[in-house]
Amino acid sequence: xxxxxxxxxxxxxxxxxxxxxxxxxxxxxxxxxxxxxxxxxxxxxxxxxxxxxxxxxxxxxxxxxxxxxxxxxxxxxxxxxxxxxxxxxxxxxxxxxxxxxxxxxxxxxxxxxxxxxxxxxxxxxxxxxxxxxxxxxxxxxxxxxxxxxxxxxxxxxxxxxxxxxxxxxxxxxxxxxxxxxxxxxxxxxxxxxxxxxxxxxxxxxxxxxxxxxxxxxxxxxxxxxxxxxxxxxxxxxxxxxxxxxxxxxxxxxxxxxxxxxxxxxxxxxxxxxxxxxxxxxxxxxxxxxxxxxxxxxxxxxxxxxxxxxxxxxxxxxxxxxxxxxxxxxxxxxxxxxxxxxxxxxxxxx
Numbered sequence: 485x486x487x488x489x490x491x492x493x494x495x496x497x498x499x500x501x502x503x504x505x506x507x508x509x510x511x512x513x514x515x516x517x518x519x520x521x522x523x524x525x526x527x528x529x530x531x532x533x534x535x536x537x538x539x540x541x542x543x544x545x546x547x548x549x550x551x552x553x554x555x556x557x558x559x560x561x562x563x564x565x566x567x568x569x570x571x572x573x574x575x576x577x578x579x580x581x582x583x584x585x586x587x588x589x590x591x592x593x594x595x596x597x598x599x600x601x602x603x604x605x606x607x608x609x610x611x612x613x614x615x616x617x618x619x620x621x622x623x624x625x626x627x628x629x630x631x632x633x634x635x636x637x638x639x640x641x642x643x644x645x646x647x648x649x650x651x652x653x654x655x656x657x658x659x660x661x662x663x664x665x666x667x668x669x670x671x672x673x674x675x676x677x678x679x680x681x682x683x684x685x686x687x688x689x690x691x692x693x694x695x696x697x698x699x700x701x702x703x704x705x706x707x708x709x710x711x712x713x714x715x716x717x718x719x720x721x722x723x724x725x726x727x728x729x730x731x732x733x734x735x736x737x738x739x740x741x742x743x744x745x746x747x748x749x750x751x752x753x754x755x756x757x758x759x760x761x762x763x764x765x766x767x768x769x770x771x772x773x774x775x776x777x778x779x780x781x782x783x784x785x786x787x788x789x790x791x792x793x794x795x796x797x798x799x800x801x802x803x804x805x806x807x808x809x810x811x812x813x814x815x816x817x818x819x820x821x822x823x824x825x826x827x828x829x830x831x832x833x
Contacts, residue, residue, distance in 0.1 A: 527557050529564075529693045536567060540597055543567050548693055550620070552677055554685045562677070564686055565624035566617040567593045568694075569601050573610035579696040579723070581612040582687060584619070586705030588680070591623030592616035612700065619710075620686055621671070621678040628671035628678065630663060646813035649794075684714040688721065698723035705729055709736050755820040790815060 529548035536545040546568075549561040571577040581604075585595045596616030601609050608614075618625040631637040640663070648656035667675060687710070691699045700723045703711040708729040715722050735741075735748045746752060763782045771778035779785045790812055797811040 529689055531693050543569060548690060550686045550689050562620050562626045564617055565593050567596055569614040571611060571613050576611050578611045579700055580615045580694045582701045583616045584703045584707030584710050586707050588706045589622050591618045593618050593623055619683045621674045628674045630667040630670055646817040649813055680710055680713050683710060684717050687714055688718055700724050702726045
């Protein structure tokens with residue numbers, strides 16, 4: 485989830501009108517699913533692996549065409565981007581290890597490029613090609629777009645806090661509604677087809693495309709739910725699944741439960757418990773073992789900092805000629821939310 489801060493105007497009417505103007509200006513923009521169908525007679529994508537570019541010499545990249553609608557494979561295709569690290573011991577190779585790093589909506593290609601293969605045991609690297617892919621509508625896979633370009637997207641999200649505080653709720657809600665309209669106008673078809681079940685069906689085609697009879701898969705966070713969905717749909721095509729979380733499918737889906745995902749999963753409870761345990765351990769470690777304790781009681785120090793940030797956001801030089809601002813909402817999100825946090829309010833010094 486992308487967390488955002490406030491550095492533009494805060495008036496509700498201005499934000500809402502600006503967002504809707506972005507929608508109108510973006511109606512004719514955005515990528516479209518592919519019209520071509522480079523698949524064999526059984527519908528399995530044909531992969532043409534090639535270099536990924538400068539600095540990524542260890543990787544190979546490819547794209548695959550999969551049905552936009554798996555119930556109607558002849559109705560057109562959408563593009564899936566993939567990358568792989570070949571096995572380091574080809575003579576011992578068992579197959580491919582497919583990865584999903586979470587999300588939903590996390591890009592598998594970019595993340596694998598950033599991580600490399602060091603996070604996997606050398607034995608795994610020796611015996612498996614490591615494959616990352618961008619799920620449909622994500623990253624390089626015919627991405628669902630909500631704005632005409634990245635600049636408009638950044639201009640919009642900078643108007644929002646990480647979460648609404650006090651009098652920000654109405655503006656936050658209206659802006660979220662405007663964003664929904666923008667996403668629907670530009671990418672409604674892609675979003676409608678971007679279900680976990682469809683991603684699992686895409687994954688099954690990718691498995692066959694790399695020549696594996698059964699799937700070997702490692703899923704983190706949301707990737708747990710994707711792996712469980714694949715196993716439910718294709719139980720006879722699983723070689724091995726490694727799922728790092730115990731995400732209950734009924735809570736993830738939330739049928740008949742209108743709470744937001746985090747509350748259904750109990751993330752707020754877990755975060756509060758982890759935070760309390762951190763404060764306890766820091767207090768016990770004292771100033772020699774925990775720098776925060778050198779400033780006083782850890783709980784009081786943090787609470788004092790958060791109180792100050794409500795009215796006095798902190799500004800930091802991030803070393804590239806710009807500064808970034810950290811407000812109360814950003815700090816709370818960083819402490820309690822395991823999520824990607826954007827640079828807030830970057831501007832020239």
